[in-house]
Amino acid sequence: MQDKLTLMIPGPTPVPETVLLAMSRHPIGHRSADFQKIVKRTTAQLKWLHQTSGDVLALTGSGTAAMEAGIINVLSKGDRVLCGDNGKFGERWVKVAKAYGLDVQVIKADWGQPLDPEAFRAALEADTGKAIRAVIITHSETSTGVINDLKTITSHVRAHGTALTIADCVTSLGATNVPMDEWGLDVVGSGSQKGYMMPPGLAFVAMGERAWTAYERSDLPKFYLDLGKYRKSAAADSNPFTPAINLYFALEASLEIMQAEGLEAIFARHDRHRRATQAAMKAIGLPLYAAEGYGSPAITAVAPEGIDAEALRKKVKDRFDILLAGGQDHLKGKVFRIGHLGFVCDRDVITAVAAIEATLQELGLAKAAIGAGVGAAALELAR
Ligand SMILES: *Cc1c(COP(=O)(O)O)cnc(C)c1O
Numbered sequence: 001m002q003d004k005l006t007l008m009i010p011g012p013t014p015v016p017e018t019v020l021l022a023m024s025r026h027p028i029g030h031r032s033a034d035f036q037k038i039v040k041r042t043t044a045q046l047k048w049l050h051q052t053s054g055d056v057l058a059l060t061g062s063g064t065a066a067m068e069a070g071i072i073n074v075l076s077k078g079d080r081v082l083c084g085d086n087g088k089f090g091e092r093w094v095k096v097a098k099a100y101g102l103d104v105q106v107i108k109a110d111w112g113q114p115l116d117p118e119a120f121r122a123a124l125e126a127d128t129g130k131a132i133r134a135v136i137i138t139h140s141e142t143s144t145g146v147i148n149d150l151k152t153i154t155s156h157v158r159a160h161g162t163a164l165t166i167a168d169c170v171t172s173l174g175a176t177n178v179p180m181d182e183w184g185l186d187v188v189g190s191g192s193q194k195g196y197m198m199p200p201g202l203a204f205v206a207m208g209e210r211a212w213t214a215y216e217r218s219d220l221p222k223f224y225l226d227l228g229k230y231r232k233s234a235a236a237d238s239n240p241f242t243p244a245i246n247l248y249f250a251l252e253a254s255l256e257i258m259q260a261e262g263l264e265a266i267f268a269r270h271d272r273h274r275r276a277t278q279a280a281m282k283a284i285g286l287p288l289y290a291a292e293g294y295g296s297p298a299i300t301a302v303a304p305e306g307i308d309a310e311a312l313r314k315k316v317k318d319r320f321d322i323l324l325a326g327g328q329d330h331l332k333g334k335v336f337r338i339g340h341l342g343f344v345c346d347r348d349v350i351t352a353v354a355a356i357e358a359t360l361q362e363l364g365l366a367k368a369a370i371g372a373g374v375g376a377a378a379l380e381l382a383r
Contacts, residue, residue: 001321004321005321005322005323006321006322006323006348006351006352007323007339008322008323008324008325008338008339008340008344008348008352009323009324009325009337009339010142010171010194010298010299010325010337010339010341011063011142011170011171011191011193011194011200011339011341012193012199012200013193013194013195013197013339013341013342013343013344014197014342014343014344014348015197015198015199015250015343016197016253016254016257016343018253018257019197019198019250019253019254019257020250021253022249022250022252022253023199023246023247023249023250024246025246025249027245027246028245030238030239030242030243030245031238035238035245035248036236036237036238037237038248038249038252039234039237039238039239039248040237041252042058042248042251042252042255043056043234043237045252045255045256045258045259046058046204046206046255048255048259048263049173049174049255049258049263050173050178050180050188050206051178051179051180051181051182051263052180052181052188052206052208053181054180054181054206054207054208054209054211055206055207055212055231055234056204056205056206056207057204057205057206057207057227057230057231057234058202058203058204058230058239058243058248058251059202059203059204059205059225059230060201060202060203060241060243060244060247061201061202061203062191062193062200062201062203063168063170063189063190063191063193063194063203064092064096064191064203065203065225066170066189066190066191066203066204066205067092067093067096067166067168067170067189068096068225069189069203069205069222069225069227070166070187070188070189070205070207070211071093071096071097071100071102071134071136071166071187071220072100072218072220072221072222072225073187073205073207073211073214073215073218073220073222073225073226073227073228074133074134074164074166074186074187074207074211074214074215074218075100075102075133075134075214075218075220076133076217076218076219076220077100077101077102077219077220078101078102078103079102079103079133079134080102080103080104080105080131080132080133081097081102081103081104081105081132081133081134081135081136082105082106082107082120082123082124082132082134082135082136082163083097083104083105083106083107083135083136083137084107084109084115084120084135084136084137084138084148084153085106085107085108085109086108086109086110086111086113086114086115086138086141086144086146086148087111087138087141087142087143087144087146088141088142088143088144088328088329089138089141089142089143089168089170090108090115090137090138090141093136093138093168094106097136100220101220105123105132107119107120107123111143111144111330111331112144112146112289112290112291112301113146113291113294114146114147114148114149114291114294115137115148115149115153117149117152117153117156120135120153120156120157121156121159124156124157124159124160124163125159125160127160127163130160130161130162130163132160132162132163133162133163133164133214134163134164134165134166134186134214135153135157135163135164135165135166136166136167136168137150137153137165137166137167137168138167138168139167139168139169139171139172139178140169140170140171140172140175140176140296140297140298140299141296142170142171142296142298142299142337143301143328143329143331144289144290144301144331145288145289145290145295145296145299145300145301145337146290146291146294146295146296146301147172147176147290147294147295147296147297148294150167150169150172150178150183150185151183153165154167154183154184154185155183155184157184158184164186164187164210164211164214165184165185165186165187166186166187166189167185167187167188167189168189169188169189169190170189170190170191170194171194171195171296171298171299171341172195172296172297172298173188173190173194173195174190174194174195174196174197174258174266174341174342175195175266175267175270175296175297175298175341175342176267176270176271176297176298177263177267180206180208181208184208185206185208186207186208186210186211186214187205187206187207187208187211188204188205188206189203189204189205189206190203190204191203191204192204192247192250192251194298194341194342195298195341195342196251196254196255196258196342197254197257197258197342197343198247198250198251198254199247199250201244201247202244202247202248202251205227207227207231212231215227215228224241267297269344269345270297270298270340270341271297272346272380272381272383273297273340273344273346273349274295274296274297274300274340275380275383276346276349276350276353276376276377276378276380276381277300277338277340277349277352277353277377278295278300279376279377279379279380280349280353280356280373280374280376280377280380281300281302281338281373282376283368283372283373283375283376284356284357284360284366284367284368284372284373285367285368286302286303286304286307286356286367287302287303287304287305288300288301288302288303289301289302289303289331289335297340297341298339298340298341299325299337299338299339299340299341300337300338300340301327301331301335301336301337302335302336302337302338303334303335304336307360307365308333309326309327309333309334309335309336310326310327310332310333310336311363312336312356312359312360312363312365313325313326313336315359315362315363316355316356316359319355319358319359319362320351320355320358320359322351322352322355324336324337324338324339324352325337325338325339338352338356346381349377349381350374350377350378350381353373353374353377354373354374356373357370357371357372357373357374358370
């Protein structure tokens with residue numbers, strides 16, 4: 001049905017009407033005082049969201065631009081980095097690091113499993129010569145629905161003394177607690193189409209004090225993504241290049257909504273939706289893909305044994321206008337993923353669960369009594 005599409009993918013995520021309307025006005029000059037006011041205001045709001053007194057810079061691009069910028073602004077040719085890889089995004093940061101000629105040491109875990117903090121501790125402790133310059137890790141691994149223990153891994157990086165933590169928080173920021181300063185994160189990357197409740201197009205890189213010190217010695221090639229330029233402009237409430245002005249209107253509106261809800265309430269909502277979705281899938285006999293206890297607050301990956309996940313996903317879309325995400329790479333057809341990130345309410349979760357149950361019924365694939373999933377979700381939501 002026209003205009004009925006509900007996005008329950010891990011990005012782009014649903015966008016509130018207020019945010020859409022904020023965007024639908026004529027652009028203003030990006031060197032005007034009016035625009036400077038917006039930059040000033042959103043910069044303060046972004047620091048609040050990141051729980052940092054450091055810099056949070058906005059770039060025109062998607063989350064990958066934020067991460068690439070983070071990597072190339074604090075590292076130099078041939079630097080050794082430790083890269084966590086337990087899914088598609090972990091794989092991506094390995095590729096980016098290699099593309100820039102970094103000496104990449106990969107710490108892997110099977111897809112569906114979390115990265116083992118002890119493996120990071122061991123590698124960092126063994127590095128007595130202090131060759132490791134950075135640890136690159138994905139907090140919420142969207143491809144598998146696994147949340148990694150970023151806090152513990154970062155504490156091991158801090159104990160090393162000189163290595164930096166570069167964290168992909170693209171689907172954890174605005175979904176769960178990521179206190180940048182308290183945990184000692186040096187670089188945090190994120191993107192507007194995820195927890196920010198905005199359309200795609202803005203990327204955010206937060207840089208702590210230690211990251212800026214590393215920036216001074218960094219010699220990797222960069223121009224558009226040279227964060228020094230953005231820092232200098234930000235000091236004058238401006239941008240070095242023409243920014244995505246209308247997305248700034250959206251950013252201001254979305255961060256205002258987030259501040260009105262409050263960080264604790266936002267995190268509690270995502271946790272509730274994670275629990276409800278997990279309970280519902282278990283109740284209808286569809287196993288979760290992520291290891292028990294490591295489900296992401298942003299996305300639940302489901303591995304419906306004996307059922308073609310793609311066929312199920314397509315049917316849910318055709319019948320109910322709810323878009324779920326498929327599995328990536330070798331998980332295609334084996335896994336579907338339910339996004340519950342950003343502008344998602346209890347009703348959305350109940351509806352998605354009901355649609356999945358009804359679709360299984362229609363396909364003759366139901367393994368539990370109809371309503372079992374909705375019941376389990378409702379119980380979690382009522383907790
Ligand atoms: C979406 C996402 C990204 C960024 O992807 P883009 O398509 O470049 O926005 C990075 N990491 C994770 C974990 C993501 O979910």
